[in-house]
Every structure is written in structure tokens, then in C-alpha cells.
Amino acid sequence: MDIRVRHLAKEFKTFRALHGVDVDIASGELLALLGPSGSGKTTLLRVIAGLEEPTGGQVFFGDVDATSIPVRERGVGFVFQNYALFKHMTVARNIAFGLEARPRDRRPSSTAIAARVEELLDFVQLSGLGGRYPAQLSGGQRQRVALARALAVEPKVLLLDEPFGALDAKVRKELRKWLRIIHDKTGLTTIFVTHDQDEALELADRIVVLNKGLVEQIGSADDIYDRPASPFVYDFIGDAVGLDVAVQDGRAYVGNQSVPLGILLHGYGTGRLYVRPHHWQFSDAEGARLVGTVVSQRRSGSERRAEVELAPGVSFEISVMPGQEFTTGDRLGMRPQRWRLFTGDGRVFDPTVTGEPLDYEI
Amino acid sequence: MADDALIPDLHLPEPRRLPPPRSPAAPTVVSEGPLARAAIMTVAFLFLALFLVLPLITIFAEAFSKGVGAFFNTFSDSDALAAVKTTFLVTAIAVPANIVFGIAAAWAVTKFQFPLKSVLLTLIDLPFSVSPVVAGLVYIILFGAQSSLGPWLAAHGIQIIFALPGMVLVTIFVSVPFVARELIPLMQEQGTAEEEAALTLGASGFTIFRRVTLPNIKWGLLYGVLLCNARAMGEFGAVSVVSGKIRGETATMPLQIDIYYNEYASVAAFSIAVLLALSALLTLAIKAVLEWRFANELAAGRRH
Amino acid sequence: MGATIGLSTLRRRLNPGILPGFGLSLGFTLLYLGLIVLLPLAALAIKASGLGLSGLWAIATDPRVVASLKLSFGIALIAAGINAVFGVIVAWVLVRYDFPLKRVVDAAVDLPFALPTAVAGISLATLYAPKGWLGQITGLAGIKIAYTPIGIGIALVFIGLPFVVRTVQPVLADLEQEIEEAAATLGASRFTTITRVVLPPLIPAILTGFALAFARAVGEYGSVIFIAGNTPFVSEIAPLLIVIKLEGYDYAGATGIALVMLAISFLMLLVINLLQALGRRRFDRG
Numbered sequence: 001m002d003i004r005v006r007h008l009a010k011e012f013k014t015f016r017a018l019h020g021v022d023v024d025i026a027s028g029e030l031l032a033l034l035g036p037s038g039s040g041k042t043t044l045l046r047v048i049a050g051l052e053e054p055t056g057g058q059v060f061f062g063d064v065d066a067t068s069i070p071v072r073e074r075g076v077g078f079v080f081q082n083y084a085l086f087k088h089m090t091v092a093r094n095i096a097f098g099l100e101a102r103p104r105d106r107r108p109s110s111t112a113i114a115a116r117v118e119e120l121l122d123f124v125q126l127s128g129l130g131g132r133y134p135a136q137l138s139g140g141q142r143q144r145v146a147l148a149r150a151l152a153v154e155p156k157v158l159l160l161d162e163p164f165g166a167l168d169a170k171v172r173k174e175l176r177k178w179l180r181i182i183h184d185k186t187g188l189t190t191i192f193v194t195h196d197q198d199e200a201l202e203l204a205d206r207i208v209v210l211n212k213g214l215v216e217q218i219g220s221a222d223d224i225y226d227r228p229a230s231p232f233v234y235d236f237i238g239d240a241v242g243l244d245v246a247v248q249d250g251r252a253y254v255g256n257q258s259v260p261l262g263i264l265l266h267g268y269g270t271g272r273l274y275v276r277p278h279h280w281q282f283s284d285a286e287g288a289r290l291v292g293t294v295v296s297q298r299r300s301g302s303e304r305r306a307e308v309e310l311a312p313g314v315s316f317e318i319s320v321m322p323g324q325e326f327t328t329g330d331r332l333g334m335r336p337q338r339w340r341l342f343t344g345d346g347r348v349f350d351p352t353v354t355g356e357p358l359d360y361e362i
Numbered sequence: 363m364a365d366d367a368l369i370p371d372l373h374l375p376e377p378r379r380l381p382p383p384r385s386p387a388a389p390t391v392v393s394e395g396p397l398a399r400a401a402i403m404t405v406a407f408l409f410l411a412l413f414l415v416l417p418l419i420t421i422f423a424e425a426f427s428k429g430v431g432a433f434f435n436t437f438s439d440s441d442a443l444a445a446v447k448t449t450f451l452v453t454a455i456a457v458p459a460n461i462v463f464g465i466a467a468a469w470a471v472t473k474f475q476f477p478l479k480s481v482l483l484t485l486i487d488l489p490f491s492v493s494p495v496v497a498g499l500v501y502i503i504l505f506g507a508q509s510s511l512g513p514w515l516a517a518h519g520i521q522i523i524f525a526l527p528g529m530v531l532v533t534i535f536v537s538v539p540f541v542a543r544e545l546i547p548l549m550q551e552q553g554t555a556e557e558e559a560a561l562t563l564g565a566s567g568f569t570i571f572r573r574v575t576l577p578n579i580k581w582g583l584l585y586g587v588l589l590c591n592a593r594a595m596g597e598f599g600a601v602s603v604v605s606g607k608i609r610g611e612t613a614t615m616p617l618q619i620d621i622y623y624n625e626y627a628s629v630a631a632f633s634i635a636v637l638l639a640l641s642a643l644l645t646l647a648i649k650a651v652l653e654w655r656f657a658n659e660l661a662a663g664r665r666h
Numbered sequence: 667m668g669a670t671i672g673l674s675t676l677r678r679r680l681n682p683g684i685l686p687g688f689g690l691s692l693g694f695t696l697l698y699l700g701l702i703v704l705l706p707l708a709a710l711a712i713k714a715s716g717l718g719l720s721g722l723w724a725i726a727t728d729p730r731v732v733a734s735l736k737l738s739f740g741i742a743l744i745a746a747g748i749n750a751v752f753g754v755i756v757a758w759v760l761v762r763y764d765f766p767l768k769r770v771v772d773a774a775v776d777l778p779f780a781l782p783t784a785v786a787g788i789s790l791a792t793l794y795a796p797k798g799w800l801g802q803i804t805g806l807a808g809i810k811i812a813y814t815p816i817g818i819g820i821a822l823v824f825i826g827l828p829f830v831v832r833t834v835q836p837v838l839a840d841l842e843q844e845i846e847e848a849a850a851t852l853g854a855s856r857f858t859t860i861t862r863v864v865l866p867p868l869i870p871a872i873l874t875g876f877a878l879a880f881a882r883a884v885g886e887y888g889s890v891i892f893i894a895g896n897t898p899f900v901s902e903i904a905p906l907l908i909v910i911k912l913e914g915y916d917y918a919g920a921t922g923i924a925l926v927m928l929a930i931s932f933l934m935l936l937v938i939n940l941l942q943a944l945g946r947r948r949f950d951r952g
Contacts, residue, residue: 493885596782
């Protein structure tokens with residue numbers, strides 16, 4: 001089942017959660033909705049499920065306009081953030097609920113329901129735990145009951161709201177792989193919401209990055225990480241340094257130094273230049289480098305970082321490669337290997353995909 | 363499933379997060395000295411003995427002051443039996459009505475957003491701040507013989523004031539808030555996630571209420587019903603104003619107590635009082651069990 | 667059909683949420699409250715407006731009415747004050763100390779809620795009558811309780827007893843004892859700690875309990891009339907005067923007194939809500 005979201009808007013009493021969102025989701029795709037809290041990602045998921053009525057726009061399931069189909073009949077499997085398991089029912093009853101709630105003429109026989117419950121318990125590796133109550137399960141087990149319950153009604157799409165949010169780090173990583181396996185086995189179109197970029201990058205076929213109710217970027221993990229479409233995506237995904245630059249005479253200036261970008265810019269005005277810490281190259285070439293002073297060094301996980309100051313108040317971090325040794329106070333010449341420049345008037349430059357010609361080697 | 367081996371074993375026990383054990387009554391460095399402690403406890407217990415224990419003992423002592431026979435003799439009086447019957451009849455109508463109202467109001471208030479919700483909440487609480495006598499009075503003004511509805515009601519042979527319908531109506535009025543007030547905070551705490559989950563699984567509204575909501579609120583509902591019932595059975599001021607206190611007809615147990623007491627039939631009055639006191643004690647016992655055993659399934663601010 | 671369409675557009679406009687039963691539950695709630703609560707109160711308002719301002723003024727300033735209102739409000743205030751003091755002490759004992767049968771004592775505090783007022787009334791009247799157990803004792807000291815304003819006060823203390831205990835108890839239980847330990851490490855005496863560290867956060871709860879007890883006491887009827895003596899100008903409470911006026915078919919007089927009492931009750935309700943909002947704002951640890 002493919003899903004198309006068109007100009008979707010949702011206003012709550014006090015704020016606008018979505019301002020016209022368009023997303024196409026292919027059948028069988030595993031899609032992540034990624035964004036900070038308040039970005040509208042959960043609202044988007046709930047509107048697709050039919051748990052919220054949009055104030056504008058449409059949701060298509062295949063060719064059918066599903067916008068006004070009530071959630072009961074929409075055929076979505078929804079896994080809630082805190083699972084929303086029925087506390088007073090056993091695991092088996094939870095899983096059977098959707099089948100038992102069907103009108104009599106569409107309800108399977110009780111033996112068929114029992115068989116389906118067993119099958120699903122087996123599928124989520126909880127065989128033998130059908131008689132337990134949710135309170136007697138671990139967080140990861142509850143998560144899988146919620147998934148089994150959602151799958152029991154044979155949904156057309158599977159929607160998960162922060163599926164790993166309530167779990168600790170170790171269980172979270174294991175369940176991540178497991179969700180991918182479930183997705184591949186069922187072949188369901190699956191959408192999940194997360195605020196964790198690692199989760200989205202690792203798991204999803206494609207990622208929708210949301211910010212303040214607008215889509216910032218849609219793309220594969222590589223697209224999002226290597227070619228962020230906006231300053232927001234740069235700031236949100238991975239480490240990056242943003243430098244305020246002035247664009248004039250084809251060059252970008254930080255203070256009074258020109259940044260050796262390797263291409264000729266056009267236009268005048270301000271902009272913001274993004275470079276990831278490991279995309280700085282050290283250079284001795286006179287005139288084609290940015291010169292700064294190492295002011296401090298620190299360990300960051302597996303690598304080391306050096307803080308480089310260009311001018312008082314203007315500094316950024318670079319990665320220190322193995323074998324390189326700096327001392328505080330060293331003067332460094334650098335040039336960005338990969339970068340993106342977003343100008344104040346909305347244009348984007350980068351060394352490879354810029355639409356603007358005039359490559360110019362300095 | 364051939365590729366089960368791919369699936370990691372996830373039967374990991376979840377770390378239990380219990381609050382650090384601390385008995386609130388355990389002596390700590392910040393406790394009062396033994397002397398101050400004894401003084402405070404003496405004051406508290408004297409106060410409670412004076413205002414709770416002695417009145418309670420008095421009821422039983424007076425009822426049995428002329429022996430057990432005199433106590434039981436009260437209930438051979440047809441007026442006393444009629445009063446018991448009337449009380450049960452009024453309660454049996456008023457309490458279910460307020461249960462239905464309480465559930466509907468709690469569902470509307472906690473499951474939906476709409477404007478002026480706080481006004482509605484205040485309105486639900488309003489009867490608590492109206493004197494019972496005033497509650498009776500407003501019904502007399504609305505339905506009494508002197509009201510504009512009065513002649514019409516009389517012409518159609520409908521008697522509300524000085525009859526059972528009026529007593530039921532004022533009883534409903536004074537006990538309106540109890541069930542709703544217990545359910546609203548409870549359902550607010552529980553949120554709507556389970557109901558939404560049931561909805562995505564295709565359940566109808568009635569199924570959702572019966573199979574998901576009701577099991578979650580049953581103890582809270584019982585708690586509210588208990589308080590509502592106690593108030594409905596024991597209401598005196600409002601009912602006495604609209605009942606006309608016709609012996610054997612419109613006298614509830616509290617009204618019959620008043621009648622006996624004014625006739626200096628002290629034993630009879632206290633005998634009926636014993637029944638009501640026992641019912642009050644039973645109410646307190648069930649309430650205490652609910653608070654103790656099902657504290658998590660009652661609203662956090664469950665004490666009224 | 668038209669009504670159905672109207673409801674569905676209204677629903678869309680309000681956007682209340684997607685769970686079923688919005689129209690049914692809210693509609694029933696409003697209808698029920700309208701018929702049971704608002705309609706009778708509106709009837710009272712209409713009746714009162716028929717009296718005119720001068721008519722109301724004449725009723726409200728009648729010396730007997732003034733005396734009964736003064737008595738009702740005055741004694742309710744004193745009784746609520748007594749309950750505030752002892753309620754805090756009882757709450758303290760229930761939260762902080764361990765003793766046998768604590769659960770029973772805790773449950774017993776709610777007795778005045780559960781015991782019908784008429785039962786409490788005859789019991790207290792008997793207890794404090796000149797020949798009653800306590801009446802005999804106070805009689806030795808020359809103090810008469812039953813059939814005097816003191817008796818009214820006793821009844822009002824009884825029916826208001828649970829309010830302060832039940833509002834203070836949960837707040838006191840939630841109070842972190844660390845703040846008291848902190849005060850102790852800073853060299854404060856136990857007395858200073860209690861008065862300057864423990865009591866201030868309890869004040870909104872105490873005031874709320876006080877206001878609730880007061881509101882209940884002002885309108886109380888059943889437990890009072892048996893012990894009060896009901897002498898005009900001395901021990902006749904306002905609710906009783908309403909009943910007396912009703913028995914004399916003086917509906918205007920009853921309405922006038924009821925209106926004054928309702929006005930003050932609503933004011934109390936407002937105060938209680940404000941106090942609770944204040945308590946939430948100042949002491950909620952979000």
C-alpha cells in the first residue's frame with residue numbers, strides 16, 4: 001500500500017503543528033519521520049493513522065482518499081509510544097482484542113483467534129508468555145506485544161510512534177535490528193517516528209526530516225548526511241560547524257580571511273558555511289588556506305578534536321587525524337574539502353552539486 | 363520461521379525502578395522529641411475521641427439503653443419499615459442516575475477538548491456549595507403549588523413536591539458531583555492512549571468503553587458510588603424541605619429519626635440511627651479497603 | 667437529518683478529538699446539569715428578581731434574618747478555624763507517626779462524611795444535653811452547651827472535621843523530608859524548622875480545607891437543629907429560618923435568605939478555586 005500525503009496542515013488551538021506537508025511513501029517502504037520535539041512528526045503520524053483530523057490537506061492510501069475514513073476502518077496498525085497495552089488484559093487477550101472487537105459477521109471463530117494469537121506470539125518470540133499481564137513484562141517484551149497486537153488485525157500499513165523511546169540503550173539497539181527484520185518479513189509499508197538520528201539513519205529506507213511543521217528534507221540516509229538540504233538539517237544531523245560568512249567578489253569571507261572554497265561564488269550578501277569536523281584538510285598553500293590557532297584539544301569518543309580560533313570570538317572544531325599532533329598555540333592552515341554554503345537569499349553552493357557554473361581553481 | 367536465529371534474544375529483564383524504601387513514619391533525625399511527640403498525639407487523639415468516637419458510641423448506647431428488645435421493637439412499627447423502604451427507593455433511583463451522569467460527564471470532560479470546560483467543571487461541583495435547605499427550596503419554587511408550573515402539574519395530577527419525585531430530585535441534586543468528581547481526575551490521569559489503541563484495532567465506542575475504559579476505572583467508580591450512596595441515603599435538609607414529612611409515606615430514615623426524636627421516642631430514633639451508622643461504617647470500611655488495596659487505580663487526589 | 671449535519675459540522679469546528687461519543691456524552695451531561703441544577707437555581711433567581719431590590723433589602727435587613735445570618739457565618743468561621751488547627755495536628759500525626767490501628771484511625775476521620783447529618787445531630791444533642799455524658803461534666807463547670815450557640819459550634823466542628831485533614835494530609839505526605847534535614851544542618855531548631863520550613867508550603871492546603879469546611883458549615887442544617895435550641899435571635903441558624911419561612915408559606919422571605927446564602931457560597935467557591943490554583947502554581951514541582 002503506497003501512501004501519499006498532500007498539503008497536510010494541522011492547527012491546534014494554540015499552535016500550528018503542520019503547515020502543508022507533502023510526502024510520498026512507496027509500498028513496502030520503511031520510512032522514518034525525524035525531527036526535534038515540536039517538529040510535528042508525531043502529529044503527522046497521527047494524522048496518517050486517523051487519530052487526528054487534519055485542518056487541511058489529504059492522505060491517500062493507494063488511490064483512495066483516506067482523509068475522512070475513520071480510524072476504526074482505516075486499517076492501520078499503530079504502536080503507541082508507551083505501548084498503550086490494556087493493563088487489565090493478559091498478553092493473549094491484548095493481541096486478540098482487535099479480532100474479537102470485529103462485528104459478528106467478520107469475526108473469526110474463537111479457535112481461529114486463539115491460533116492467530118499463538119502464531120503472533122511465536123512471531124514476536126513471546127511464546128508461552130500469553131498468560132502474563134503487561135506489568136509482568138520487560139519494556140522490550142511490552143514493545144513486542146504492542147507490535148503483535150497491531151499486526152493481529154492484518155493492517156495495510158504499520159505506524160510506530162517513538163517505538164524505542166521508552167527503552168534503555170542496549171535493548172533499543174537490538175530491537176532496532178529486529179524491527180527491520182519484522183518489516184522485511186511482513187512487507188508492510190512502515191512509518192516510524194523518532195527523534196534519534198542514529199535510529200533513523202540506520203533503520204530507514206528513507207527519512208523525512210521535519211522542523212516546525214515543515215519538511216526540511218526527504219531522502220536516503222546518504223542524502224541526508226552527505227547533502228543536507230538546509231542549515232537546519234546540518235545542525236540537526238551529525239556534527240557540523242556553521243560559520244557566518246560574507247559573500248563578495250566571488251569569495252566567502254570569515255572576518256577578513258577568504259575561505260578557499262575552490263569555486264567562484266556569485267552574488268553579494270551574507271551566508272552560512274557548513275563543514276563537518278573531519279572535512280577539513282590541512283594545507284600549506286599560501287593564499288589558499290584559512291589560518292587559525294589551536295586553542296584547545298579534547299577527546300570525543302573515538303577521535304580527537306581541536307578547537308581552532310580564526311579571530312577573537314570566531315572558532316570551530318576540527319577532527320585530528322591519527323598521527324597528527326598539535327600543541328595549543330600552533331598556527332594551522334586549512335581548507336574545507338567538502339562543504340555547503342547557504343546564502344541569506346536562499347541559494348545553495350557546494351563543490352559538487354551546485355547548479356552554478358564557473359568552477360574556478362584558485 | 364527459518365531465520366529465527368537472526369532475531370536476537372530479547373528476554374532481558376528490565377531493571378526495576380522502585381522508589382527508595384522510606385516509611386513516612388520512620389523516626390529520622392528530623393523528628394520531634396518524645397515529649398513533644400506524645401503531646402501532639404494526645405491532642406490529636408483527644409480531639410478525635412471527642413468528636414468521632416463518643417458520638418458514635420452514644421448512638422449505640424442510646425439505641426440499646428432499654429435493652430435489645432426495645433431496639434428490635436422499633437422495627438415492628440410500620441412507619442419505621444416504611445421509612446427504610448422509602449430510603450432504599452429514593453437511593454435506588456438517585457444513585458444510578460448519578461452513575462450514568464458521572465460516567466457521561468467524565469467521558470466528555472476527559473476524552474475531548476472543547477471550550478468552556480472549566481465552567482462545566484465548576485457547574486458539576488456547584489451542588490456541593492449549595493446548602494441542602496436551599497436545594498430543597500429551589501425545587502419548591504420550581505414545582506410547588508405556588509409556582510407557575512404548580513397549577514399545570516396539579517391539573518394533570520402530577521405531584522412532585524411533598525411526594526417521592528421531589529425527594530428523588532433533591533437527592534439527585536445534592537449527590538450529583540460524587541461519581542463525576544472521582545472519575546474525572548482518574549480518567550484524566552489515565553489519558554486516552556488505551557482508547558485510541560482500541561480504536562485503531564477497530565473497536566466500536568461501546569466496546570471501547572466496556573472492555574477498555576470500564577475495567578480501568580471500576581474501583582474508582584465503586585469509590586464514587588460509595589460516597590454518592592452514603593450522601594443519598596443520609597440526606598436530611600433537602601429532603602425534609604420537599605417531603606412534607608408524611609409519616610409512612612414520604613419519610614426517609616433520617617426524616618423518621620427527626621419525627622421520633624421530636625416525639626421523645628429516643629430509643630426508636632436511635633435504633634434507626636444505628637442502621638444508618640452501621641451503613642456509614644461499612645462505607646468507611648470498603649472505602650478504606652479500596653484506598654489501601656487499589657490505591658493505584660483511584661485518582662491521586664481521591665480523598666474528599 | 668438537519669440536526670445530524672449540524673452536529674457533525676459543529677464537531678468538525680470544535681475538533682474535540684477522535685474518540686466516539688462526544689455528542690452523546692456532552693449532550694447528556696449538559697441536559698442533566700441543566701435540568702437538575704441550573705433550572706431550579708434559575709427558578710430561584712427569577713423568583714428573587716420578582717421581589718425587586720427593595721424587597722430583597724427589606725428581607726435581608728430584617729433583624730431576625732440578620733441575627734440568623736450573623737450566627738451562621740460567625741459560628742461557621744469559628745468552627746472552620748478550630749478545624750484548621752486540629753486538622754493540621756491530626757494530619758501531622760497520621761502522616762508522620764506510627765501507632766497501632768493507624769489505618770482504622772485514618773479511615774475514621776471520614777466518619778462525618780459518611781454519617782447522615784440527622785444521626786450526628788441527635789447523637790451530639792444527646793451527648794451534650796444537660797443530662798448527657800459530656801453535658802453533665804461541663805454542667806459542673808457551669809457551662810451549658812446543648813441548646814446554645816456553643817452546641818451549634820460543636821456540630822459544625824464535627825461536620826467540617828475531615829476537610830482540613832484531607833486537604834493537608836497528601837501535601838504533607840509529598841513534602842520531601844530533605845528540606846527539614848537541610849534546615850537541621852543549617853542549625854535550625856525543630857520548632858523553627860516546623861514553623862518556617864514545613865508550615866508555609868501547607869498554607870494553601872490549610873486555607874483550602876478551611877474554606878471547604880466553612881462553606882459546608884454555613885449551609886449545614888441536619889446536624890445543627892437538634893443541638894441548637896433554635897431560639898430566635900440566639901441560636902437560630904439561617905437554613906432553619908428558611909425552613910420556618912417555608913412552613914409559614916413565606917416563599918419571598920425564604921428566597922431572600924437563600925439568595926444571600928447562595929451569593930456567599932459562590933464567593934466561597936471562587937475563593938476555593940483561587941486558593942487551589944495558587945497552591946498548584948506555587949508548590950507544584952512539574
